[in-house]
Amino acid sequence: MSTNSSRLPVIPNQPAHLRLMGQLAADAFSGGQYVDAFCDNYIGNSHYDWNVSRLVFDGAKLIHHWGVWGYQMRLETTHLNVGGIGAVVTHPDYRKKNIMHQAAQASFDAMKEDGYDLSILRGRHYVKMGYARAWNYVHYRFRPEDFPVTEPAPAYQPLRLEHVPEMDALYNQTHAAFTGTAIRPTFYNKHPEDLCVHAWRDTDGNLAGYVRAAPSEEEPKTLLCLEAVGDPRQCLAVLAELFERGGYDKIACFTLPYLHPLLQRLRLGNCVVENRYFDISGWRVRIINLHGTLQKLVTLFEKRLAGSQFASWRGSLLLDAGEQQAVIHIEHGKVSIGAEASAGNSLRGGADIARFLIGSDEPDEIIRQAGMECIGLAQPLARVLFPNLYPMLSHWDEY
Numbered sequence: 296m297s298t299n300s301s302r303l304p305v306i307p308n309q310p311a312h313l314r315l316m317g318q319l320a321a322d323a324f325s326g327g328q329y330v331d332a333f334c335d336n337y338i339g340n341s342h343y344d345w346n347v348s349r350l351v352f353d354g355a356k357l358i359h360h361w362g363v364w365g366y367q368m369r370l371e372t373t374h375l376n377v378g379g380i381g382a383v384v385t386h387p388d389y390r391k392k393n394i395m396h397q398a399a400q401a402s403f404d405a406m407k408e409d410g411y412d413l414s415i416l417r418g419r420h421y422v423k424m425g426y427a428r429a430w431n432y433v434h435y436r437f438r439p440e441d442f443p444v445t446e447p448a449p450a451y452q453p454l455r456l457e458h459v460p461e462m463d464a465l466y467n468q469t470h471a472a473f474t475g476t477a478i479r480p481t482f483y484n485k486h487p488e489d490l491c492v493h494a495w496r497d498t499d500g501n502l503a504g505y506v507r508a509a510p511s512e513e514e515p516k517t518l519l520c521l522e523a524v525g526d527p528r529q530c531l532a533v534l535a536e537l538f539e540r541g542g543y544d545k546i547a548c549f550t551l552p553y554l555h556p557l558l559q560r561l562r563l564g565n566c567v568v569e570n571r572y573f574d575i576s577g578w579r580v581r582i583i584n585l586h587g588t589l590q591k592l593v594t595l596f597e598k599r600l601a602g603s604q605f606a607s608w609r610g611s612l613l614l615d616a617g618e619q620q621a622v623i624h625i626e627h628g629k630v631s632i633g634a635e636a637s638a639g640n641s642l643r644g645g646a647d648i649a650r651f652l653i654g655s656d657e658p659d660e661i662i663r664q665a666g667m668e669c670i671g672l673a674q675p676l677a678r679v680l681f682p683n684l685y686p687m688l689s690h691w692d693e694y
Contacts (some may be wrong), residue, residue, distance in 0.1 A: 302358070302394065304349040304568065305452070312350060313339055313356065315357040316382075323384040332486065338382070340484035341694075342366050347378060347405040348400040358386040358505025363399040363406065364694035366414075367478040369471065370653060371684065373591050378406045378583065380416035382505035397680040399424055413649065415688075419576040425577035425618065427646040427665070429655055430475065430686050435558055436564040437546040439535040448513050449495035454486060454505060455681040459547050462524075466689075469524050473552035474654060475686025482692075493533055495525070508635060516544040520551070521690040526555040553685035578688070580649045585619040588652055589632045596623065596630045596680055603679040612676050613641035616648035623680065636659040640671035651677065 307316065317334035321327050344365035351359035364379040385395055406414065415429055454462060463479035470476045494505035504525015511517040518538050523530040538546050551558050562568075571577075582588070600606055605625065611633075612623045622633045642648065647665035650656065658677040662669060668678075 302353055304351055304353050304398040305506050307345055307348050307350045309345055312357070314408045316360050317617045319357050319360055319384050319386070320382045323659070328401060334481065334500055336484050336486055338362065341482045344378065347402055347409055349396050349402045351571055358389045359394045359398055360384045361402050361562055362393065363402060365411070366481055366488060366692070369476050369478065370474050371595055373595060374569065375412040375588060375591060376410055378414040378662045379694040383418070396424070406489065406583050411583045412591065414581040414583055415578065416543040418577050421579055422575050424581065425646045427649050429578040429580040429653065431573070432571040434569040435561050435566050436569065439546060444532045444535055444551060446528070446532065448536050450528050451493045451533050454490055454492035454494045454648040456485060456490070456694050459485060462492065462505060465502050465524055470552070473554060473687070474684040475688050476552060477688060477692040479692070491535065493531065493688070503595060504529055505641065506530050507539055508534060511547070514545070518543040520545045520546070520548045523551065523555070523557045527560040530557050531560070531589065550687060550690040552687045580653055580655070581646065582616055582619060582649045582652070585614065585616055585648070586634070587631055589621050593630045594630065597628060599679055599682065600625065600628050600630070605676065605679055610640060614648050615641060615643040619644040640673050640676060642673045642677060643668040651681040652688050655686060657683045
């Protein structure tokens with residue numbers, strides 16, 4: 296076994312390392328099975344970023360993998376560069392030796408250098424790495440009979456792999472305003488069993504809508520709608536037929552954005568909304584470049600200020616995220632981002648400042664949950680600058 300000093304994080308090399316990476320992930324997550332799927336569908340043929348991911352070796356033995364899937368995340372009318380973290384694995388013989396933390400820090404440094412704004416992941420062990428709550432698990436549960444279909448379901452049929460680019464294009468068009476969603480394509484080589492897409496076309500043969508629905512892994516008698524595009528009445532009609540044909544007991548929607556037309560229609564009738572909170576696990580967000588992220592939000596800040604009590608205000612707001620600080624300068628509705636300001640108005644919130652950037656909850660709720668120190672006009676400014684945007688990543692794009 297080599298010395299600790301030789302176990303330094305390195306950049307993965309696809310031809311040389313992909314099989315080793317797939318095997319390490321398969322050993323950890325699937326009992327050593329599906330190595331080809333990890334190599335060909337998950338890591339290979341995807342938005343995996345080889346330049347900012349990191350591996351650690353002990354001699355020729357791969358002992359750790361820190362994977363980054365880079366993607367563009369929508370935030371209202373702007374886009375942020377996000378590093379999604381996945382397949383984090385340390386060989387059992389090398390755990391509790393700080394290897395993951397070293398690989399993660401090397402990756403964070405590389406992400407910042409390569410222009411990333413934020414990092415988002417799902418898991419239990421990342422609070423100490425500066426990850427704060429991002430969004431919750433939200434289920435909409437309803438009965439088809441509470442939403443009677445007044446017209447026949449469109450003529451739908453399963454979508455095939457060769458039609459995925461067409462599906463991605465329609466998704467990008469219809470989800471352009473939904474914060475948290477990824478700009479597609481993300482994964483390029485889907486397995487046929489992962490599709491579960493039932494699609495319909497308009498009179499010209501163009502894709503008009505689809506639902507992605509399958510039995511829930513946790514509750515097989517529940518039909519789980521993971522994605523829907525198109526007229527919500529048509530989506531409901533197709534879901535009702537799938538529900539009846541499959542002999543399900545329940546139906547639910549999961550990972551659909553809050554402002555999705557289907558969810559808006561459900562909220563007009565009878566449904567149960569389950570909002571599941573997590574303390575140290577679930578989806579989490581970390582700041583990679585605070586100044587750069589704020590710079591991308593300037594136009595949004597100015598729009599938010601225009602209709603507020605701060606439309607003609609002049610001053611600054613300091614955001615203190617611990618490792619990084621930045622200042623929002625406001626001059627009669629115009630915004631610029633700097634590094635210095637008086638401490639007259641400041642939000643000192645550590646890692647939870649990241650929650651403001653993506654609008655993960657109501658500003659007052661974030662402040663209370665994180666126990667933030669608010670000085671001066673910081674809290675009313677936060678209410679204007681950082682509204683709740685209800686971010687949500689589709690199941691299709693999870694890494």
